[in-house]
Amino acid sequence: MGMTLNTDKTMCNRVGRPNYPADFKRRLAVEACAPGISVSKLAQQNGINTDMRVKWRRGLCAGLFEPTTPALLPVLVKSRL
Template identity: 65%
Template sequence: MDTVGGSNNRKGRPNYPAEFKHRLATAACEPGVSVSKLAQQHGLNANMLFKWRRDLRAGLLTEPGPQSAQLLPVVVQSTPTLPALSGTMASARVIEIVIADAVVRVSTGADAALLQLVLNSLRT
């Protein structure tokens, strides 16, 4: 297995293909495999391979290819129709996002940049 690295917009930091990450993370999960030695054989920092292995086990590092696209379950809960609500309550809409053990509730007027930061931090 050769190390495959591509260039990225960031200086000096390779952007490894998803297939490469998945292959090494899967190999690192095999019994008796030394993650440090595997990383060294491929010119990687062991911490990076440990992170890829953690991501694989958490379901965040999926096998690339046409089968990698997957639909997530969505639950739509209807709320009972209430008589006329005051202006503030009528505009208070909430979206609830569940990622693993985390629940993020987003209400009307939430800052998009902050929401993106929160969701990205939950993925890593």
């Protein structure tokens, strides 16, 4: 017995999780580390969950949001003469 999909219906309206840029995450994580800042208010002002901000702060401490530059490696080309 085969299974067929009904292609007449459109996909559901569920919105996926937002993918915030690294500089946005870094900025909020740095702001949250400042003394006297309310983490809840900071998260609320930026429309994110407080748990996300905590995760981003851990990422900041681990160096995950540091700008990366591609490393240039030396290349040796041998000719086949």
